[in-house]
Amino acid sequence: MNMDDSAQTQSLPERLLSTAIDVFGRKGLEGASTRAIAAAAGTTMSMITYHHGGKEGLYLAAARSIAEQIGERITPAFAAAARIEAADDAAAALAQVVALVDEFANVMVRPESAAWARFIVREQMEPTPAFDILYGGVMGRLIDHISALVVRATGGRLGPTEARLRTIAIVGQALVFRFARATVLRATGWASIDAEETAAIRGVVRAHTTAILADARAGAET
Amino acid sequence: MNMDDSAQTQSLPERLLSTAIDVFGRKGLEGASTRAIAAAAGTTMSMITYHHGGKEGLYLAAARSIAEQIGERITPAFAAAARIEAADDAAAALAQVVALVDEFANVMVRPESAAWARFIVREQMEPTPAFDILYGGVMGRLIDHISALVVRATGGRLGPTEARLRTIAIVGQALVFRFARATVLRATGWASIDAEETAAIRGVVRAHTTAILADARAGAET
DNA sequence: GTCTATAGTCGGATAGAC
């Protein structure tokens, strides 16, 4: 239930926020108690009311914080993607999709993504107003950019919906290693996912993404 | 919060069980209240104590019920898979993986899977003793069979761990359409997933699976 | 800004009527 070591350097509102992402992700909005969150953040429940206006306010603030953190990490990649989208070079677009998905897989297997991944998956299953914050803030843009690149990478023959479905399926390959973590560990017999395991996962996702796009391009040309 | 129309024909313990899968899936073990489950099943809380020995007992019974239901549906497919595993025919194995994943995708997009899919995803994120029931009962066997077929389909060069990683990635493509449903609807602009949408999703998953396996086989032969 | 104390609600378990 504890947070990272930087807890000491964070202000109390920040500490509450990062703890909230973790605990809400594990227990859900109704399953998490404000007492437990406050205790894990080293303070008392009434501080949640004071700083975030109550449990609901803390939950929405947690969603905003997640969208912000992810946005900071991938905005640079979006700029590169936008350049390649404009260039209309299929080979470059394919390479960029593979690079983006590879980076996405890398983020997904790293422990930092665990807390907000759990939070996001819960919002998928039972969306609340927080889902709008997450989708509008980062998820929608990710799909927009990758699917635009997928269209380019396959020679421009894919319709927008099919490109989006293919994008979701491709990204799903990387996502599964985060949200089905318990199954991944059981199936492989791994105790944890460290450097070696990460490399194996990323290699598989890269190989699959390349194979899918090359095949889709060949199919489009026929 | 209501269940299917067959509620009238089910016995009270069965009604409690199917309602519990739905509500636990949405709210989680701690988020769901026994009063809410009992009310949705048209009875009172004390019936949960009587029939399942309390909230925890009901939760484990829900997990057993899920494993049982899925097991009934896929055991026939396992028999066919086992025959092809023994035959060692790469083309047949490839076709069988595509067929299994296609059927899996079909189940994943249908509304019946929604309730137990949510339940399973929660167990992935925060495993409880119920995870052992789910993994041992059905998930492990699914991965065992598909990965054995993947080894055959790619010419027998894949190691067991890589075959399992590839299997998880392939299955992840189908899974994502279930557990990231909210994002799928937003990204495509669909209001729901009916016959036409299901066909589009299955087409994408089939195409990707075929492309991945064909490429892996070609790579293994080099 | 941060804490303690308290009020009011809702949760799960159980006893007992039918």
Place this chain on the structure above:
DNA sequence: GTCTATCCGACTATAGAC
């Protein structure tokens, strides 16, 4: 087997001391 009534603990929110 099913329900009602009740107990007790845990929860959120809030008032007020420092």
